[in-house]
Amino acid sequence: MMPANFSSLITTLRGGALWRYAAGLGVRGVETIGKLGLYVAVGARLGAHDAGLFFLCLTWIGIVSTVARLGFDRAMTRHIAAELAVGNGRAARAALVQGLALTALASVAAALLTVLVAELAAVRLFGFPDLAWPLYLSALVLVPQTLAFSLGAALAGFGRGVAAQVVQNALWPVLTLAALLALPIAVEGVIVALGAALAASCLLGGAILLRERDRLRTIPAQPAAEALPSLWATARPLLVVEITQVGLSGLPVFVLGMVADAATVGAFSIASRISMLIWVIIISIGTLAAPRYAALYRLGDSDGLRAYNRLVQRGAALVAVPATLVMLAVPEFLLGLISADFRVAALALQILALGQMANGLFSCQDILLAMAGKGDVLWRLNLLQLAVGLVLCGVLVPAFGLTGAALAASLTVLQGALGTHWAARRHVLSIGRN
Template identity: 45%
Template sequence: MSAAPSPSFLTLVRTYGTYAGAMMARGLELVGKLGLYMLGARALGVHDSGYFFLCLTLVGVLATVSRGGFERAVVRHLAAELAVGKGRAAGQAFLVGLGAVLVLGLAVTALTAAFAQPLADYVFRDPEAARPLLLSTLVILPQAACYFIGNALLGLHKGAAGQLVQNGLWPVLTLAAVVAGVTSLDGLIYALAAANVAATVVGAVLLFRERHRFVDTHTDAPPGAPLPALWRTAAPLSVVEIVQILLPSLPVLLLATFGLPSQVGAFSVANRISMLVWVVSTSIGSVAAPSFAARHRQGQWSELRQLNRRVRLAVAVFGTPVVAVMVLAPAQVLHLVGPGFEIAATALVILGVGQLVYCLLPCQEIVLAMAGHGGVLRWLTLAQTVVCGALCVLLIPPFGMIGAAIATAVFAAQLAIGASLMVRRLMPQAF
């Protein structure tokens, strides 16, 4: 008779099974985004795809500004408060965060619509960019709400559902619109807005089903120190989130200023392909984030260290093969998108090297955020901003895509190294 599985083995299976569920949701994202990038770029051509990727970049930045760091803060507050039985406090944190995101999203949308033409004329020096920039404002608020609600589900330990809402649904729905025949630039932007609205509605329904958890319950867990107000947790994390979305976007925006739309389109495709490693890492890290917060709140340092090590191993196992394909066959990968995109092959190799560093030292910025060290993380990201900005200014005007790739690779590696060093310094028992 075979021996029964050991408890540690069952724990390991459950842990990686949870990651696998989130990876399946992110797999939908990969299918949706890669299909959207390939089919959309093929339908629009190199020139108009430059406008489309510019709009995607701008929407990503502005939706992040609209969230104000509340999406990351709500993960910590929901998980930490529920871990000690404070369901009402968790529910209040969700409502405060949602209200803040809606107000910020409306304000950012209005300002962007008002300045679409000046942005096109004076920043991008292309008056034809004004219309797609104006249309892209329709996506800002839905995407901000979609990401916030997805993160709230993560805070409830609903990893697969959270990843599906904030990352999986809208790319697949937008791709479905392309397959159905929506192949104009305007049509793709309208489809993107509608897809984000649909994902938000799905997330709201899933959250409503969990409303019974927002009540106080008895627990044997020690209460720990009270959490700060949600906005205090969100304030430093807002800087982190804005920097983390702006830094990948900054090389694209500067390349749009100094280069041709075809270069912007090709580099944007290469950049998004390279970020598949980041997708793997964040999907696993996002599932683990509420457990990081709960175990830190409960003072379970041994469990926190074990979880952190499992997360790093999982990212390395899933991410390293992706990097290998990018580095060893860049032209072939880009050719799958369409003719002409192979011009970014060297850039893809450089981007892959930067992602390899992050793959080997992943998710430590999430540990810092969930343990309440948002201020430290803010300084790390500000240092990234200085380095990335300097590299962009120095390298993009003379070297174009290659300069943009170097700047992007350096800031990816810099965060991984810096966050790992700070976790070892501030919480050596958690590394």
């Protein structure tokens, strides 16, 4: 006979969660097609050199925006979901308002900083003087990029995982691709179109959040057994985690940009983004799982948490392993769909895909740790991962170029997947076992 809590989990899934997962994966399918189409169009319309400049800007935007979110995105997801689980809507509202206000201010500061250092970074850091103007324009993208991700994280806390994915990841690549296909624009125009698409995502996210305002007025009948820490106390270690992770994803690109030409950077960036389509799907599953992780942990349902975690991991592996096999089998074909110039990165794509398969086999444990309030464990793991990544990039990229960048990226991904898997077993999933 199944345990009562496991039976309840299955009943819940049959009652609608499976449909939400299907819808979430459908949205990620739209995102995948949109991003792949955007990468194809960028490669075809801009050429290898300008595509390399665009991907350097995209990497810059991703890193700086992550810093500007200050860790409040995952913290909001945790606090909103956990407080709503015990009926405390007013506490959830406080977390929402504080998180959005502080990230908005930080995003403006990040945009101003980008304007100040754009020319210096283009000339001194990367050695591409023609990168300066695209970096200036990238400052315009930072505010909507930061707010779109923060609004999506808040929506995830409300259990609106599908809407969160649309706001964070699915709408902007489709809109940017449409602009690139419809208008005769260069690299600067693509960046402006990206900013406009992200602004549209922010408007959509804000409109959906307004529909949840009634849930933010409730007060629990009795206080929860354990109060949550302040939002900043939750966000602080997660900020370290987010910076480390985005730094690790951008580090091989930046180091390669210092030792190779823009065309090589473009080829590696395309291979990296194709391999990260696996990660995109895993993040989709994690976004949907995050509020339930937070709620089950807050309610102390250890058996339900373990059962739900197994379900999440099996679903991610079911998607990640076949996708990896395709990338291993036909890397040149996949790269050739974008441009024949990028086939030089075929081996790099295979190496990167192996790293992402490790993510698929040990998926979402970083999200589980974050939703359980184990940010201190996560940041220690991530700093160790960053130290290893710096050494690997410093040794492998100058020695082996594009292939070395792929090896460094893949090995750090493997380290992160194994580390969070071990930490989740020790610090979260072992609690409550007889």
